[in-house]
Amino acid sequence: xxxxSDQAPAPERAPARFRPKGPLRLPxxxxxxxxxxxxxxxxxxxxxHILTVLLVPRYAMMDAASVFLGAGLDGRAELVKPxxxxxxxxxDADPRTAIAICGFDLGDGPLRVSARAGSAPLALSVHLRGGxxxxxxxxKAAQRGLLEFVVLSREQFEERAARDDEGDSQRELxxxxxxxxxxxxxxxxxxxxxxxxxxxxxxxxxxxxxxx
Amino acid sequence: MAVTPLTLPxxxxxxxxxxIGTATLAALLLGSLAAGIxxxxxxxxxxxxxxxxxxxVWEAYPRLGGADVDPYxxxxxxxxxxxxxxxxxxxxxTAAADEAGQSLTGRCRYRISGATLPSxxxxxxxxxxxxxxxxxxxxxxxGDADLVVPENGRVEIIASAAAASGNWLRLPAGERVGLxxxxxxxxxxxxxxxxxxxxxxxxxxxxxxx
Numbered sequence: 001x002x003x004x005s006d007q008a009p010a011p012e013r014a015p016a017r018f019r020p021k022g023p024l025r026l027p028x029x030x031x032x033x034x035x036x037x038x039x040x041x042x043x044x045x046x047x048x049h050i051l052t053v054l055l056v057p058r059y060a061m062m063d064a065a066s067v068f069l070g071a072g073l074d075g076r077a078e079l080v081k082p083x084x085x086x087x088x089x090x091x092d093a094d095p096r097t098a099i100a101i102c103g104f105d106l107g108d109g110p111l112r113v114s115a116r117a118g119s120a121p122l123a124l125s126v127h128l129r130g131g132x133x134x135x136x137x138x139x140k141a142a143q144r145g146l147l148e149f150v151v152l153s154r155e156q157f158e159e160r161a162a163r164d165d166e167g168d169s170q171r172e173l174x175x176x177x178x179x180x181x182x183x184x185x186x187x188x189x190x191x192x193x194x195x196x197x198x199x200x201x202x203x204x205x206x207x208x209x210x211x212x
Numbered sequence: 213m214a215v216t217p218l219t220l221p222x223x224x225x226x227x228x229x230x231x232i233g234t235a236t237l238a239a240l241l242l243g244s245l246a247a248g249i250x251x252x253x254x255x256x257x258x259x260x261x262x263x264x265x266x267x268x269v270w271e272a273y274p275r276l277g278g279a280d281v282d283p284y285x286x287x288x289x290x291x292x293x294x295x296x297x298x299x300x301x302x303x304x305x306t307a308a309a310d311e312a313g314q315s316l317t318g319r320c321r322y323r324i325s326g327a328t329l330p331s332x333x334x335x336x337x338x339x340x341x342x343x344x345x346x347x348x349x350x351x352x353x354x355g356d357a358d359l360v361v362p363e364n365g366r367v368e369i370i371a372s373a374a375a376a377s378g379n380w381l382r383l384p385a386g387e388r389v390g391l392x393x394x395x396x397x398x399x400x401x402x403x404x405x406x407x408x409x410x411x412x413x414x415x416x417x418x419x420x421x422x
Contacts, residue, residue, distance in 0.1 A: 037240065040240060040244075041240060041243065041244045041247070042244075043244075044240070044241065044244035044245070044248065045244040045245075045247040045248040045251070046248065047248065048244060048245045048247070048248020048249055048252075049247075049248040049249070049251050049252045050248075051248075052248065052249050052252035052253070053252050053255075053283045053284060053287055054283060056252075056256070056287050056290055056291070057283075057286040057287055057289070057290035060287075060290035060291060062290065062291055062292050062293065063289055063290040063291075063292075063293065063294075064289070064293040064294060064295050067293045068293070082347065085347055085348060086347030086348040086351060087344070087347045088345075089293055090293050090294070090295050091292045091293055091294055091343075091344055092294050092295070092296075092339075092343055092344065092345075092392075093295065093345070094335055094337060094345075094353070094392070094394055095337060095345050095351055095353045096335040096337070096353050096355050097335075099295065121332040121333055121396050121397055123298070123300075123301040123302070123396070123397065125295075125298040125301055127295065128279075130286060130289070130290050131276075131281050131285065131286045131288075131289025131290055131294075132278070132279050132280075132281045132286065132289070133277050133278060133279065133296065133298040133299070134279040135298075136277075136298030136299065136300040136301045137300065138300065138301060138397050140397065178279070185295055187295075187301070189332070189333045189335070189355075189396050190355070191333060191355055191356075191357040192355070192357055192358070
């Protein structure tokens, strides 16, 4: 005896028409169909919106860290200068500041950053690829006129800590970067136009060398 | 004995209901994709749609200078080379309108007056509608060291296209402008949301040409 012996034979499937099961199957009334379609539209648009917002920073190459990644690779910070028309390559740069930048890739090893405090207020900050500042220090923290820290990855930090002798970790400030690549920015305030050469010399003197 | 089937074959037992045609489905997908990307693009302006802190006429986006930037702020930073002031470095505030809520323009004359935050120095810069400082001959910025400040410490600056006596900030004639106020090494950069409007200068429109 067949279990489905009383059942009618299945109708032929329409060949050219998409007949989805489940939520894509439209309800009967016009209003319900409209609401159903609207919900699907809003859900898909929301997913596209969120993906766009999340993916643009990941693949954009115009953020400051990507643009200036190659700056100061010789160990000296590179001064950011305006172009011939007077526009700074940094879109919102304060015209009353002097800025110099070092790019880094921790794949090449930890980075030692050092800068001398001067007469102009000075700050150093570390910016990441895709935006975000994870460390900043001003010259108020300078010791004997020197601002110095080491940028390293989590692995490099642990490796360094493992081979530290007694007291080594207290002799240097270690900053663990959440990303391999980024830039270190030295920014000095130009109080008067006549102070610009001094402020530019101050930021350009930032050294970014191999921390070994 | 008749036994009830466990499952109904496709199409049996239910009336034929309308289903989505391939063209409709494609239009729905493409339309929602366009709406999603378009709405994201529209929100990627010169300022992030979230994370703003307002103090009087001034606006700040303190999270742009931190490690925990919101996704829209991250998009803003990713689309062009910005170097926002880090949280411990200073505080940046922008104004696009005066006290009456009217857009700032080089057609009008303004009085910028009041208190400033404790800091090691501050600057006031005129920017275009995109938030970019004017370049070349039209560049215009003041620093605290440029100003004559009375004993009570309250600043008073006249911003206008035509030269004015006292502390004068030049505006480009006839253009829509914005003002950017930056305080360097201020202890208040983390607590900007708690500042009363009286802690920052007011921007009052005095008169307009034409």
